[in-house]
């Protein structure tokens with residue numbers, strides 16, 4: 398499955414089967430997490446076979462069922478931490494989809510279980526992503542129109558259009574899609590987060606999707 402296909406197939410899944418993440422799938426997923434830690438400097442931790450974080454009232458309120466595995470997104474406190482968690486977290490989400498797994502980003506409705514993962518004194522836990530074999534594959538979200546999020550100062554090339562289309566398929570907190578993408582010239586795109594809950598995390602997710610949609614276009618972010 399190509400990354401573009403993984404984007405089309407991915408939807409939030411909150412109910413999971415009892416199937417464990419094991420064998421080659423477990424190894425590959427862990428290797429991807431390790432690679433993202435090295436590339437980003439983030440403190441990403443894969444927690445497997447740990448049902449307690451999603452067993453309480455909060456998780457039921459959030460409609461999560463049988464979550465036994467999750468990825469913890471933490472890192473050194475910095476102004477770019479949230480966006481980096483979004484970018485690298487989504488890299489792992491789409492890779493998990495390619496491995497036949499399902500996921501859901503979770504900002505609030507989970508409990509922090511002591512001793513299961515570490516967050517250093519100079520670090521912040523930003524959020525988690527539930528991972529497992531879904532009871533179903535989820536369903537597509539309602540989306541804004543491209544004209545509501547994309548703007549251009551110049552003639553629009555195909556790669557920008559495609560980048561925006563894939564950005565609109567990105568998960569965002571409460572499906573808020575509070576971001577804007579502006580083509581400033583043929584090689585420069587400005588991406589901005591709007592005001593909203595977790596909108597900086599959303600921006601990192603959206604940028605990763607846009608890059609996949611834009612293919613090998615020669616552009617830089619500002």
Ligand SMILES: Cc1cc2nc3c(=O)[nH]c(=O)nc-3n(C[C@H](O)[C@H](O)[C@H](O)COP(=O)(O)O)c2cc1C
Nearest residue numbers: 408409502503504505506538568569570571572595
């Ligand atoms: C940063 C972020 C935080 C989220 N937090 C939660 C959450 O706390 N609980 C939940 O059920 N879903 C959460 N979601 C999932 C969104 O509701 C979901 O991505 C959105 O409705 C779009 O649906 P889709 O992922 O199926 O495309 C979160 C998503 C993101 C990106």
